[in-house]
Amino acid sequence: MSHTEAVTLSDGATVRVRIERGPMGDAMLHEQNSNNWRGGGRIYWRGRRLHLMFGDESMPMQNPRFEFADDIEEAAEMALAFFVECAESCITHARGEGIPVQDCYAS
DSSP states (O other): OOBOOOEEOTTSOEEEEEEEEOTTSOEEEEEEETTOTTOOOEEEEETTEEEEEETTEEEEOOSTTSSBOSSHHHHHHHHHHHHHHHHHHHHHHHHHHTSOHHHHHHO
């Protein structure tokens, strides 16, 4: 598996996760969001633990729903659920502000 199945968001955009396997059984999980042409978020998975990436820095996930995964498939599905939740929050924010959702990703 190199990608998860795509999920359709409430505004019709899609999100999926591209899986980049590492040499030590680890993986980088890349968000692919059709609302965000600049790329998306990244989550690193190693030794059951998921880490949210900020450039080259990482922070262990602190939400119990997204902290641990037993295998790469579970990690990819958790990353997808996290990215969908974040994307839906952006859509809700954009609607409330009356701005295009893409503007939320431009800052």
